[in-house]
Amino acid sequence: MTNILLIAFAISLIYMGIANRLSTYINILAVQGIILFGVSFIELIQINTINLIFILFETIVFKTIAIPLFLNYVIKKNKIVREAEPFLPDFLSVVIITCIILGSFILSNIITGVHIQKMFFLVAISALLSGLFIIITRKKVVTHIMGYLVIENGVFILSLSTGNKMTMLVNTGITLDIFVSVLVLGVFVNRIGNTFEEMNVDNLTNLKD
Amino acid sequence: MSLSVCIVLITILFVLFVSFSKEAWSGSIALGAVLVNTGISSWVAVNAVIGHSYLEIINGGPVFGDIPIRVDALSGWFILMMNFTVLTGILYGRRYMKLYENKSGMISLHFASYIINHTSMIGIFIVQNSLAFLYIWEIMALSSFIMVIFEYKNPETLKAGLNFLIQSHICILLLTIGLIWVSSHTDSYDFNSISTYSASVSSAISLVLYLCFFIGFAIKAGFVPFHTWLPYAHPVAPAHVSGVMSGVMIKLGIFGILRMLILVNQNYLIIGYIILIVSLISGVYGVALAIVQHNLKKLLAYHSIENIGIIGIAIGIGAIGIGTKNPFLAFAGFAGALLHTLNHSLFKSLLFYEAGTIYQTIHTLNIDSMGGLIKKMPQTAILFIIAAMAICGLPPFNGFISEFLIYLGLFEGVHSGSLSITTVFILLIAGLALIGGLALLCFTKAFGIIFLGQARSHFDNEINESEPSKLFPGYLIVLFILIIGLFPQWFIRLLINPVSEFTSGITDGFPALKIISNLQSISLVAWVFLLAIASIWTIKRFVLRNKRMVITPTWSCGYSEANSKMQYTASSYVRSYRKLIGPFLIMNKKEGEIKGVFSSPIHSQTHPYDKVEAIFIDFPLKIMNKMMARVRFIQNGNMRHYILYGVVFITIIVFISLLSGVAAYLFNLIKQM
Amino acid sequence: MPGLVFILIIITSFFFTGIVIRTKSIFSGRKGPGIFQPMKDIWRLLQKENVYSQTSSFIFKIAPDIYFASVLIAIMLIPFGTQKGIFSFDGDFVFFAYILAVGKFFSIIGALDTGNSFEGMGASREALYSFLAEPAFFILMGSLALLTGYTSFGDIFNGIHFGSYISYAIGTLASFVLILIAMIENSRMPVDDPKTHLELTMIHEVMVLDNSGFDLGLILHATNLKFAMYGAIIANLFLTPGREWYFSIPIFIGVQILFAVVVGTLESFIARFRMSHNPQFIFTITSISLLIFFAVLLILGKYF
Amino acid sequence: MFGYYLIIAFFVGIVSMLNRNRVVRILLLGLFLAIQTAITIYAYFHLNESNTIYFKFDALGVIFMCVLTLLSYTTIYHSFIYLQHRKDSSRSQSIYFAALIILIIVMTCAYLASHLGIMWVFIELTTLSVAVLIYHERTPLSLEATWKYVFICSIGITITFIGIILLSIAIQETEITNFSFKAIPDQLLHVSASWLKMIFLFMIVGFCTKMGLFPMHTAAIDAHTVAPPPISAFISTTLMNVGFISIFRTYSMFAHTSILPWMNMILFLCGLISIIVSAAYLLKVNHLKRMSAYSSIEHMGIAAIGIASGGIGYFAAIFHMILHSLVKASVFYQIDQFHRNFRTYMINETGNYFKRNLPGAMVFLLLLIAITAMPPSGLFVTEFWIFKALFTSGHFFILVLALFFLSIAMYSLAKNFLYILFNQTKNLLPAEEKPNPTETYSQYILLALVVYLGINPPAGMINLIKDAVINLP
Structure with a gap:
């Protein structure tokens, strides 16, 4: 069951590669949140209850509901109507994301000697690299945040594969951190929207030598 | 209270004093500081030169460890030389600086740097702890940097100052490498560990170590091709600073080379050859370029390179003398080097002071616009010509004595050395003769064009002889120039102890005695020469006593309206020479082109x-x-790229790690096959 | 008697230039003046009043004296066969060269003192040629020092004869170099033509354009002395040791006369070089003296 | 004790955010400084005592905590001057100081954290709190820089987090899951080399964003450019020290494993490329603050090389960071005054500072000496040790390369500083205000400290640093 969910997660990554509309991105993020909820529920059922509740809370409340809503708000407020505007053609994006998944597969096979669930590893690394890929190839500032969130999702999956040995306090800190950073980023996106006409990263290349 | 602490405290006190006093007083305060420091250090130095060396160990805290202060005869000799020039420098400089008072805002800083510079130079000669040495060395460089950029209003000055700063930094980097090298093997900062270390390794390694030091010090000394800072820094600095820099500061490099020659135990023959070749190139190249310079101070700066070359030749001879266990060569070489160091500091500082006087009188350093100054400034002219003759190595002045020692060493080496030594030395003899001839060309040009003939351009201000207090340091120097030139035997006696630092293994008294008797003859001939001039002069006066003296315009070969523009200029004087050495x-x-029938003035x-x-x-x-x-391309403003760097970095490292694993695997496979 | 050679050189100097001029006259088919004519000219000059330029300073007045004195001192260093000169010490030939340089220094700045364009030109040339000629003399002396193992005029000329006959060959080569150096130092053919009448082509003559009277006399006689001095050095190469003075003096005089005749002959048959070719020529001497050095190495068996 | 500190200090921070009264603000800041000083002194005298599970007064943390406390005084002082001259509203001043207090607290926590996860959390918090300060001037440029800084730091810290997760995967096998720095090294001994390499790589690259090392140095430079000068001083010093500590602790964790040579190689690479990149940009850069930022990158490169070369290099690297903090802070304080004099940071639009503001110009002149590590600057001694360590460890080639590029950097710095101080070719507008010499005293004190520490470091400091590197090979 976990594996199926993970594969679904990987599919969502590919879909993200070809998605054009910003709302699609947000939806995908929400879906990913749900998938993560499922995975963590299955995987972590045996750890202590408070911790489990907290993690489930994080996936459902933060990842699935709060952040997508917040992003939606940001998009509405800044009247971002244009598409995702990648630097690369969609076709190439798909090819590259496929390559990333393939590469992660090879990598997960190479790595030996450590007790790890390969499927988790594969999907986590793919998510990570896809997130970076999205950040690198998209023009919109908002899409960068989305890429960042995809990376965070990858990290979440990776941490799930360890069976989560972090203590409660640390976990809380980390979660809060992510949440706050997304908030701060969102605030700045708003500011950028106010300051510049287009929320393009092209506007943000004045500081250079 | 120990000597060094005493000097440091005095320096700090005076620096504070200068910083908080009126600008008008700062020169005198600096003079006081220099006098006090000179007094203290000279006392120790004189004792060291006559054979009572001084040793003191200061506890430098956790960073430096023990700091040994050793004043041996070599240090003593250099301290005495340096003290004298620094003293004349401040005597001259405080008059020189009067012109800038309340104009630049840098006077106090300048004189404070002067005091610090003096102290740090004393420190360089006596401190024998690597880390402390580097500290002091850089303080010296920085303080001289401040002095060089005194006339900061001129962009050229800043450029030259920057050049100076960078090159002295590179110099200190090389020294740092050398000293780190030693200290990482011996775990000690004491200079003595250099000799213990170099004794424990093969001579090839010692050679490389020595070369590391040598290049570092050579930058300071101004050996070609490390000389390039020198022709920029000297012209832009105030005259007394140029005098001190050229007279003393570049000698720090010589001191370092000599000191390391003592400390680094190596194959002296090879290092001797290396030094000789570098020095010969420096000597010839320096003077060859000096001749074509139009800027008086730049000309003098190139001459410093030449003289460093001569000193280097002497050091090389000495090293070969040690290498071949030939006491005469060693003595003549090192004595020549030390004496020429002193001599150069005398006449070069004098030349720079007089150049400064000229500059302050007519506000230009371009030789081609000077002329006829001898009639307005006869005393300056006399000082200049004495220094000029001394730098050309002409008897009866001091320059000749040291060059004579070097020639003696060379001729001795020619007939007593092996084939290779003979060959190299005969080339050096030719080179040294060539240098002498070129120097003659150069200083006849300099003196002739600056002081003789008619004025080549008009100056608004009146040209007057400078005040006596400005001339006084010059006369002081001339006194020494003449004493060395006319009584050289006295100075050779003083040199016996410093030279024996190098030749302790091979020399006993006899070469010194031989050379002293030689110099006595020279002294005699020099006196006879003076006597001959005097008697011819008297005879002439006697013969002409009843005849009238006719004063007419110069005979100008038929031109009726000769004017000052028709005189030979500095450029035309050296034109045929310039053609000869064109390739170098x-x-x-x-050049502007002449346009039209009625052309406007053009310049070339x-x-x-x-x-x-x-x-x-x-x-x-x-x-x-x-x-x-x-x-x-890295900081291109594009954030996506910034992230990419990290990703690419990780990817590359992972791949390299993987590939190295594969490579190792393949390598093993091949090995097994 | 150390002063002997000094007196001999002085005596020789009185008729040296006369012989040169006489030789030239004979070759050009004229009878020519008597051999003491140049001395008579100088004597007349010495009695004349001096004319000074407005432009010049005391340098101009003192320069001829120093020039003359330097030549006198240089002469005092010359030995006479086995006898040493008035002054003799290790490396005296270095002093010899440098004391001559002092004279040259003053004659050059004396010329520059007049502010005359032609004299400046002459000074420039003089300085240029002297630096080119300098190495040759030193290499020559270095070779001789290598050959004999001594480093003073007296010792070298003393020791030079104990070698084989090949040392005479070297003596011939050395005298060739010395003759050339003497020609350059005294501004004679083929570097300079004292008889020219165009200032543009002069070297030494143009430098003394403004000198007159006593000063000019000193300068002219200094040239004579210099000739005799180089002649004496050449003669020294052939003065065999152990002979008595009554052999030596005739040899000395003979060599001097021969030298003068050679100079005269050279001046009669060689045309002056173009100014721009002079440096090559002068540098050739350095090359030749290097050849001497190699020859000495061969003799000593140091170089195979 | 540390818990009390956290509570009170956070409380002070929050109050000062709400407060609008100038006098109260000064009192609050004074209170905060008192607390900060008290905890520092307490920490110094209770070395190696752990108050809570997650924090420990270990030597490394305490050293940098002392530096932080010292610089807090000066930074708050200069912030006052800065805000006064900007005539900012009381509200924005409150936000500024609140963020500053929070930043100082968070950095203190990051220094003292003895648990990997906690350290990670607080490092992320430093990014967020400093973002507010960077954005203080509210210009489009500052927006851009803040965005870049926050985003890249977030990415970087995520990369680190991946490393941490990989670490937890790795040590899972050994069945102990204590993440404190003390416990981790023992557990790592059984992990395979390739895993260790991967973990180390991810963690280092992440922390590079904070320390300002290649390949992630880029954001820090932009942040320096737009931040208020006192904050730039903090970014360049204490915040980079956070990065340094994290890298140092990471390195210490792995130091006893088999990958030590490989780690050294990575650090050499990062350090050397940082030096090269900074040298390349220093040659060209025309913005004074950016120039100082690149110079910081260069010094971080030196420190990284110091760690990598081992031996005395560890000691020297820490020492270097301390002295660099003092120097670089005074650079930025002086830049603030400089900016008020010229109204620009562009070097080629300025000049003749020597005449316009002599005390400030002298600071620049001394700073030039200090920052380029010329004696008597203490940085010379630390660089000397680092080079010695390089030599001893046999990395002669790296030594030569580093020296070469450092010379280039030195040339550029000297050129620019001399231009600022002495250039007279520009016709400049007169300064709007009379320069105030008292503002430079703090810089003179810091500089004197740099010289003094270089010549005669107190035994307490040496012992602390020695204690910090005691566990390293």
């Missing part, structure tokens, strides 16, 4: 440029700049 020069010409300018600088400095810098420009 870069002459930048700026030539600027000599240093070819060594073009090859060894400018060209690598150009390449480096290009390479550096390649790197500058």
